[in-house]
Amino acid sequence: MTRAPQMNTNLTKICLLSSSLFAITPSLGGDFGGPGAVENRLEESSANFGLEYIALGVISPYGASGNNVNRASGVVQLYGEWNPFSTNGGLIFKVGHRHRYTDTPVADIAFADDVTGGPEGIGYVGSIGSIYTDVGFLVSNLHWRQRFNGGRTSVKLGWQDVTDFVDAYALANPVDGFNNLAFSTGSGAMGIPDEGVLALSAGHMVTDNVYIVGSIADANGKSEDIFDGFNTAFNDGAYFSTLEIGLTVSQDRIYTDNVHITVWDFGKDTRHSNATGEGGKGVNFSASWFATDNIMPFIRGGFSDGDVAMYDKSISMGVGYFGLGKPENTLGLAVNWAETNGVAFGGDEQFTAELYYNMQVGKHLQITPDIQYINKPAASSEDNTLVLGLRARLFL
Helix, strand or coil, X not given: CCCHHHHHHHHHHHXXXXXXXCCCCCCCCCCCCCCCCHHHHCCXXXXXXXXXXXXXXXXXXXXXXXXCEEEEEEEEEEEEEEEEEECCXXXXXXXXXXXXXXXXXXXXXXXXXXXXXXXXCCCCCCCECCCCCCCEEEEXXXXXXXXXXXXXXXXXXXXXXXXXXXCCCCCCCCCCCCCEHHHCHXXXXXXXXXXXXXXXXXXXXXXXXXXXXXXXXXXXXXXXXXXXXXXHHHHHCCEEEEEEEEEECCHHHCCXXXXXXXXXXXXXXXXCCCCCCCCEXXXXXXXXCCCCCCEEEEEXXXXXXXXXXXXXXXXXXXXXXXXXXXXXXXXXXXXXXXXXXXXXXXXXXXXXXXXXXXXEECCCEEEEEEEEEEECCCCCCCCEEEEEEEEEEEEC
16 A cells, blocks of 8 residues: 555556456546446447457366266357546446356356256355356346546446445456456355346545445346346335445555455345345455555455355455466466355355466457365365366457
C-alpha cells in the first residue's frame, strides 16, 4: 500500500502483464468490478464488443469409488458495452451458451453427480469449473450502468452477475484464472445466486484509497430465464445482499492492490439451500497486492452460517506471477483449508491446492494446463484426489 508514487509506471506495466486476464486492453478495475466484469474486459469507446469461446476438460484417476473419471464442457460468450450518449452511462450485456461434451458437465464432477445418481465424480465438497455447466443459452448481464462524480460513483440496475463485483480480485475469473471456487469469489464460504439476476448495485470512492460497494439481488433468479426474475424478485421476496468496504492504492488498482471485508446475507427457502432452507449469512476477507512488478501474493477466506455456502470456514493463500515466460502469461498457485458446511455436508475438513499456467499463443488464443490436489475429499472413498485439467480460450 506504499507504492502509490510509482502508480503511473506500474500501471503501465500491469496493463501489459495482465493481457492474459483480458481479451481487450482493460481499464483496471475503475468501475468497482473484478477481471470478469464486462467493463473491465473492454476498451472504452462509444460501442465495444467481445467474443470468446472457452473449452475445459478435466480428468482424475481417483474418482469417488476409485475409478477414472473425466468431464468436458464449453462456453461461448458475447459481451459488450454500448454508450449512446457518453461513457458515463451505458448498457452492459453478456450472453452465452454453455454445453457439455461428456455425459455430464465439468461443473458436476466435484460431487453433484455423486449425490444425484449421475456418473461417478470425485466426491469433493466444492466446485471445480463452476461456469462450465450445460444450462444452454443464458444471460449473465443486461443492465444500465451510470457513473457520477467523475467516475468515483457507479450505479447499476438490471440483470447482473454479482461475482463481477463482490469479493473481487485479479485471479477470480474461471475463464482465465483459477478453476476451483476455493480461489474465487467467496472462497467457497459464501452463498452465491445465479449469474444474470435482477439486482441494484452501487460503488463509491469515499476517499482516494477507501471504497464501499453494496448490492441487493434476487436470490431465486435464473440466468437461463431472466424474465422470470420479475416474478422471483418481487413475489418470492428472497434476496442476496452484500456490503463491502475496502482499501486500495487507487481506483485504477481496485482489484490488484486491495484489502477488503465483505458481509453478506442470503434469503431463506431458495433453491440454493443445500439442506434446511434456512438461507445464510457470513463475512469474507481478502488482501492482494503487487509485492513486485510481477508477483501478486494474496490471502482470502470467509466464515458462513446457514446452509447455502459450501464451507463454514475457509482460508486460501497463494500467489500470481504475471509475465512469467513472456508478458502475456500468468501462473497461479494457491492452497486452501476448509471446513465443509456442517448443516449440509457434515463439517469435514478438506485441503485443496491448485496450480495453473495461462499461456498466450498468438493474439487470440490462450492455453492453460491446470492441476489440483485434494486431501480427504469429504464424499469419496479415496484419501487423496488429483485432478488434471486443460483449458483453451479463443477470443476476438
